[in-house]
Amino acid sequence: MTTFTPKTEEEVLEAVQWVLSEEVPVEVLGQGSKRAIGRPMQTEHAIDLSGLSGVTLYEPEELVLSAKAGTPVAEIEALLAERGQCLQFEPMNYGPLLGGEPGRGTIGGVLAANLSGPRRLKSGAARDHILGVRVVSGRGELFKSGGRVVKNVTGYDLSKGMAGSWGTLGIATEVTFKVLPAPETETTLAIRGLDDEEAARAMAIALGSSGEVSAAAHLPVTVTGKVIDGALSGKSSTLLRLEGFAPSVRDRTAKLKAYLQPAGEIDEIAEAQSRRLWREIRDCLPFADNTERCIWRVSMAPMEAHKMVANLRLGAGVDAFYDWQGGLAWLRMEADPEPQALRRLITHFGGGHATLVRAPVATRAAVDVFEPQPTALAGLSQRLKHQFDPKGILNPGRMAAA
Structure with missing residues (x-):
């Protein structure tokens, strides 16, 4: 080679x-x-x-x-x-x-x-x-x-x-x-102890408020201890990030904290730890475990993703956490489920798409790693590929079977 x-x-x-x-x-x-x-x-x-x-x-x-x-x-x-x-x-x-x-x-x-x-x-x-x-x-x-x-x-x-x-x-x-x-500073509020459905509602409320939340994620109890050296261990954490100029962040943090007080216990994570926390969520570090256990990246409606995961758990061992207000679900599988079963569930709960981002080579060769496209869109993609790369020499087969 x-x-x-x-x-x-x-x-x-x-x-x-x-x-x-x-x-x-x-x-x-x-x-x-x-x-x-x-x-x-x-x-x-x-x-x-x-x-x-x-x-x-x-x-x-x-x-x-x-x-x-x-x-x-x-x-x-x-x-x-x-x-x-x-x-x-x-x-x-x-x-x-x-x-x-x-x-x-x-x-x-x-x-x-x-x-x-x-x-x-x-x-x-x-x-x-x-x-x-x-x-x-x-x-x-x-x-x-x-x-x-x-x-x-x-x-x-x-x-x-x-x-x-x-x-x-x-x-x-x-x-x-x-x-x-870049934002001058940031603070993260962590609502402790919510289940997935409660967290989805809390994040929706926060994003609909005047708090100008720039990121929202939910880490169930099985995941929350795997970030920032276990500082959030013990209870699930529903995380809301506020960024901007320091006086504005302080004011919005206080108002949002009071607004969400009925949701439960709320911790405040200061700037340095907050920046590290969101980097770890961004890079899916809770699942960076030096194994080849299958990891799926699923994007769907924020209020539906946790329902899909709950149904998936009826037939498969899966750990999960949520970003993008619940619209991005990271799934780590104990055993690889049938991709068709996962995608059928996604369709049942309103649609979306799933990408297999980590798996053994044999698994990646046998399944659709990227979300299969509808027939009309697949035809358009093939025509586009032919226009740019008529001989099919660039990364052939990476996104779909060649």
């Missing part, structure tokens, strides 16, 4: 043109932090973008940053922090969950996987912050989409089209993201 390690956009283009001329499949990766997500691929070659690194433009006053696709996310976040800015969608780091090192992952991978974190319910995901992208397609052609301002799109927004494509349409060589001021 040959691994190409391009250092420039021109070398990426040359590598793709070579594998295209040979009509051999190629794996596309950055630092490999998400390599174990998706169906196993049978590829003869790889294009490793970790050497295509470096910030090419950063204008703090214009709230814009451009970087080569292989630039580590940690490097970008450190640069932004120096100027009091951040990626508002707080992209997840899959490394520890998949048995890798923390702090790995590239900015190109952020776009390819359309990553997000707890703030998604307020700020969206990577696709909502991408301004422009330069891409080498599976045709061996270089194209660019978007630019360095927000209102720059006429026709198809190919920048957003690359989000969530997992390297199957093209290889991003440079990306441009909108950046925003």
Whole structure:
């Protein structure tokens, strides 16, 4: 197996043109932090973008940053922090969950996987912050989409089209993201002892209040002791984050705490611990146990997810916790259930989608890792794939059986 390690956009283009001329499949990766997500691929070659690194433009006053696709996310976040800015969608780091090192992952991978974190319910995901992208397609052609301002799109927004494509349409060589001021401070309220249904109601009430909650999660008693060194052990924790300027956070915290007092005991988690807590929730660290036990990422209506999990538990051993006001359920299975059974339950409770983010290779080869698309949408996806990668050389079979 040959691994190409391009250092420039021109070398990426040359590598793709070579594998295209040979009509051999190629794996596309950055630092490999998400390599174990998706169906196993049978590829003869790889294009490793970790050497295509470096910030090419950063204008703090214009709230814009451009970087080569292989630039580590940690490097970008450190640069932004120096100027009091951040990626508002707080992209997840899959490394520890998949048995890798923390702090790995590239900015190109952020776009390819359309990553997000707890703030998604307020700020969206990577696709909502991408301004422009330069891409080498599976045709061996270089194209660019978007630019360095927000209102720059006429026709198809190919920048957003690359989000969530997992390297199957093209290889991003440079990306441009909108950046925003980082919150000055934050506080988290933890309502203790609620069951899943009570927590769903409490989070809905909090999100509907004037508290401007930026993140809401529920950790059942089996999970709550696995964050911030067990500081929340003993009772379930329903977590509400408030961010912004210190006086505003203090005022909103006091009002929301009084408003939610009937829900039960409420603890207050100060800034440093709060930041760590939400990073651990973002990266699914409660389930980062160095095993290959199957983990599903399920997105559905916030008031329905806990009902689906309760029904799933009637026939399977499952541990779970909830982010996005209950709309994102992380499930760790004691034994892998039939994916069809899980997806039937999701459909029964209003619909949604499930992604198998961790499993043994044999399991990933045998099931639909990503949510199967309806016939019409699948046909559209196939036509799009053919337009960008007619020979099917880029990450073949990763998202669906080739």
